Amino acid sequence: MSTAPSVAQPAAAGPAAGPRRDLAQVGVCAFLLVLGVVVTVQALELTNQTSIDPLGARAVPLVVGIALVVLAVVLLVAVLRGSRPEQEAGEDVDLQQRMDLRTVLLLVGVFAANIALIDLLGWVISGSLLFYGSVIALGSRHFVRDLAVAVVMALVTFYGFAIGLGVGLPAGILQGIL
Amino acid sequence: MESFGFLLDGFVTAATPLNLLLALIGVVVGTAVGVLPGIGPAMTVALLLPVTYGLEPTGALIMLAGIFYGGMYGGSTTSILLNTPGESSSVVTAIEGNLMAKAGKAAPALATAAVGSFVAGTIGTLLLAFFAPVVTRFAVSLGAPEYFAVMLLSFIAVTAVLGTSRLRGFISLAVGLTIGLVGIDSVSGQSRLTFGVPQLGDGIDVVVVAVGIFAVGEGLWVAAHLRRKAAEVVPVGRPGMSREDWKRSWKPWLRGTAFGFPFGAVPAGGAEIPTFLSYITEKRLSKHPEEFGKGAIEGVAGPEAANNASAAGTLVPMLSLGLPTNATAAVMLAALTSYGIQPGPLLLQRESGLVWALIASLFIGNLLLLVLNLPLAPVWARLLRLPRPYLYAGILFFASMGAYAVNGSSFDLILLLGLGLLGFGMRRFGIPVLPLIVGVILGPRVEQQGRRALQLSSGDAKGLLGGVDVATGEFVLSAIAITAYAIIVVVLLWPLIFALVRRVLPTRVEAAVGRLEEELHTDLDLDAPPGGTDDRVPEPSLSRSSGSPDAPTGLDTTDSPDSSTTSKKELR
Numbered sequence: 001m002s003t004a005p006s007v008a009q010p011a012a013a014g015p016a017a018g019p020r021r022d023l024a025q026v027g028v029c030a031f032l033l034v035l036g037v038v039v040t041v042q043a044l045e046l047t048n049q050t051s052i053d054p055l056g057a058r059a060v061p062l063v064v065g066i067a068l069v070v071l072a073v074v075l076l077v078a079v080l081r082g083s084r085p086e087q088e089a090g091e092d093v094d095l096q097q098r099m100d101l102r103t104v105l106l107l108v109g110v111f112a113a114n115i116a117l118i119d120l121l122g123w124v125i126s127g128s129l130l131f132y133g134s135v136i137a138l139g140s141r142h143f144v145r146d147l148a149v150a151v152v153m154a155l156v157t158f159y160g161f162a163i164g165l166g167v168g169l170p171a172g173i174l175q176g177i178l
Numbered sequence: 179m180e181s182f183g184f185l186l187d188g189f190v191t192a193a194t195p196l197n198l199l200l201a202l203i204g205v206v207v208g209t210a211v212g213v214l215p216g217i218g219p220a221m222t223v224a225l226l227l228p229v230t231y232g233l234e235p236t237g238a239l240i241m242l243a244g245i246f247y248g249g250m251y252g253g254s255t256t257s258i259l260l261n262t263p264g265e266s267s268s269v270v271t272a273i274e275g276n277l278m279a280k281a282g283k284a285a286p287a288l289a290t291a292a293v294g295s296f297v298a299g300t301i302g303t304l305l306l307a308f309f310a311p312v313v314t315r316f317a318v319s320l321g322a323p324e325y326f327a328v329m330l331l332s333f334i335a336v337t338a339v340l341g342t343s344r345l346r347g348f349i350s351l352a353v354g355l356t357i358g359l360v361g362i363d364s365v366s367g368q369s370r371l372t373f374g375v376p377q378l379g380d381g382i383d384v385v386v387v388a389v390g391i392f393a394v395g396e397g398l399w400v401a402a403h404l405r406r407k408a409a410e411v412v413p414v415g416r417p418g419m420s421r422e423d424w425k426r427s428w429k430p431w432l433r434g435t436a437f438g439f440p441f442g443a444v445p446a447g448g449a450e451i452p453t454f455l456s457y458i459t460e461k462r463l464s465k466h467p468e469e470f471g472k473g474a475i476e477g478v479a480g481p482e483a484a485n486n487a488s489a490a491g492t493l494v495p496m497l498s499l500g501l502p503t504n505a506t507a508a509v510m511l512a513a514l515t516s517y518g519i520q521p522g523p524l525l526l527q528r529e530s531g532l533v534w535a536l537i538a539s540l541f542i543g544n545l546l547l548l549v550l551n552l553p554l555a556p557v558w559a560r561l562l563r564l565p566r567p568y569l570y571a572g573i574l575f576f577a578s579m580g581a582y583a584v585n586g587s588s589f590d591l592i593l594l595l596g597l598g599l600l601g602f603g604m605r606r607f608g609i610p611v612l613p614l615i616v617g618v619i620l621g622p623r624v625e626q627q628g629r630r631a632l633q634l635s636s637g638d639a640k641g642l643l644g645g646v647d648v649a650t651g652e653f654v655l656s657a658i659a660i661t662a663y664a665i666i667v668v669v670l671l672w673p674l675i676f677a678l679v680r681r682v683l684p685t686r687v688e689a690a691v692g693r694l695e696e697e698l699h700t701d702l703d704l705d706a707p708p709g710g711t712d713d714r715v716p717e718p719s720l721s722r723s724s725g726s727p728d729a730p731t732g733l734d735t736t737d738s739p740d741s742s743t744t745s746k747k748e749l750r
Contacts, residue, residue, distance in 0.1 A: 024606075024607075025607055028349075028607050032352075035353070039359070042370065042371055046366075046370065047368070053365050053629060053633060054633060054636065054637030055628060055629045055632045055637075057363040057365065057368050057370065060355075060359065061371070064352060064355045064356055067352050068352050068353075068356065071348055071349050071352055075346075075349065078345055083343075083345075085343075085609070086342055087606060087607075087608055088399065088608070091216050091260050092215050092216050092400050092405055092569075093399070093403045094403050094404070094405040097403065099403065099606070100401070100402050100404070101402065103402060103404070104398050104401055104402045107397075107401055107574065108398070108595065108599070111394075111574060111578070111598075114578055115588055118582065118588050118591065119588050123582075127578070130571075130574065130578060131571050131574075135568060135571040137401075137571075138401060138566065138570055138571055139566075140565065140567035146567075153572075153575065157576075161228070161232075161579075168586065170586075
């Protein structure tokens with residue numbers, strides 16, 4: 001394991017990689033550390049009935065928890081020694097430009113609204129809002145057309161699933177109307 | 179050939195009008211969704227899972243088989259017609275494919291990809307039909323200790339061999355294992371990591387994990403980096419090939435299939451290595467090496483066949499052992515569990531009819547793809563122009579709908595959002611997602627087998643290495659378990675071993691690494707003169723990479739900065 005960090009820096013071979021460290025990764029270390037401690041503490045609260053189940057419910061969580069803590073430390077060392085992550089590429093991904101956190105936060109907000117509203121208002125309304133909100137957050141400015149598309153999609157999926165596939169999506173306040 | 183009879187029965191099941199219709203819908207929808215940029219085969223299957231919920235398991239699996247091959251094919255269409263490569267398995271196809279498309283040869287590029295996919299898929303499925311029962315016969319003989327060791331091996335293989343960073347692979351695996359731990363322990367009845375939330379008692383649904391990590395995570399990640407200017411789509415007419423194209427394609431198809439299937443069938447083989455091997459082989463064997471780097475048809479035919487054959491290969495361990503070796507297989511396994519089917523060595527015995535119907539529908543789906551996709555290519559090309567806000571809003575919309583439909587509970591949507599943010603973070607920090615999914619799926623089963631092995635030995639640790647022979651009452655070491663552990667040790671210590679070997683055999687290995695490195699660079703750097711230094715030391719790199727099981731690691735290490743820089747100097 002100790003040799004892992006040296007394998008972990010493919011970007012260094014490319015011309016674009018500078019000596020800059022990516023210190024945001026320390027946040028990943030913190031996340032892993034907290035997760036590891038939680039898993040370990042939880043594992044210690046479990047009891048073992050050694051007679052019928054020698055390994056018990058405790059062993060695996062204990063191993064995983066400790067592994068998370070160890071990995072957090074190893075990653076911290078690797079980051080401080082200059083290990084940089086290889087961010088995921090894709091057809092529509094432009095890694096040259098700065099991360100657009102505003103869009104992500106808007107999308108998360110819209111998504112959370114859907115969670116809060118789906119059982120109350122039903123899928124047709126909350127799903128329309130989810131799609132409409134997401135499209136606008138992603139930069140579309142055809143407000144009327146987008147709304148029409150959103151409502152049609154929500155209605156089609158609602159009826160398609162209910163009638164065609166027998167999987168029920170919630171009707172919410174539109175119960176009886178739809 | 180007992181498999182043959184079963185396969186015929188499978189065809190009888192799969193060829194009913196309803197099931198044919200399901201296969202057709204699966205293929206069309208799978209291709210349409212797979213073509214969309216940013217949506218790879220794994221996400222295609224994950225997003226379309228809810229469509230299969232209302233069906234009984236056989237129909238659902240048949241549709242899933244269509245979605246699977248459709249998604250694969252759709253992915254390669256995208257990589258040929260867009261000037262940016264998508265998922266890693268079609269990166270190599272994209273090199274020459276996109277160059278061909280730009281040179282006005284999109285039609286033969288798409289056609290050779292389609293026919294190559296068909297050839298490789300058909301041969302691959304035949305091999306699957308032959309090998310799945312063989313591997314199953316081996317698998318049912320495995321006891322708890324052997325099964326435990328083999329699953330541990332597949333963890334290590336997926337984590338340490340694939341991807342560029344082992345450390346980040348292990349991080350992903352550990353997080354996946356943590357997610358897999360959530361719920362009530364089946365042996366002792368104690369709650370683990372549920373924090374008193376009743377909905378977590380049954381654990382986190384694997385489908386929700388897959389949709390969260392693949393669909394929501396990817397959607398958010400792309401949203402954060404969306405290209406201001408949409409990628410350029412190469413216009414395409416009806417795909418077709420000239421006699422010359424056929425002549426130049428058929429051998430690469432067969433060779434690509436030969437590379438792809440075995441790599442797909444072993445844990446951590448993946449599609450990246452066989453597609454790359456196919457590419458360099460075709461480049462070396464081609465009568466037109468000067469066309470490589472300008473759009474050579476062999477460079478599309480071979481890798482695309484390798485990609486599809488590898489996909490068929492991954493179904494061998496998936497169906498016979500319940501081991502997922504790539505992301506798509508992992509999602510398919512998640513789907514199986516959601517239909518209430520228990521994957522594992524007993525699958526082929528218990529659900530024989532179902533599995534053979536699935537295999538038969540893979541043949542049917544493959545044929546449908548060929549028939550449909552040649553005329554439909556212009557339609558797929560138009561899908562690539564879908565406005566991006568609609569595309570990514572649609573991903574979030576369908577992901578929410580699918581996750582909700584699993585259990586009809588909005589709690590799953592909360593999990594979905596959390597997992598989506600996790601997937602977003604993983605993409606930002608270069609942490610591969612495959613080990614996580616494999617950890618979620620296999621983690622609970624590894625624990626179960628490990629505990630069972632130790633129950634059998636009454637807590638003696640050597641119970642993990644073998645069992646008591648029933649006939650003689652003596653303890654017998656298990657060769658399979660010990661072999662698996664030995665391979666694990668070799669894989670884990672590989673960087674050390676490699677360093678040692680390099681000290682002992684400096685020149686030969688350096689030359690081999692240098693060769694691979696050069697090859698990668700001349701191929702990926704499209705401005706470099708084609709051909710290059712090809713004939714100087716042809717042997718080491720190919721023989722090193724093709725046969726031996728350590729090949730992936732060999733490729734892996736070319737990324738490590740110290741080895742590449744020194745070897746490059748050496749060569750110049």
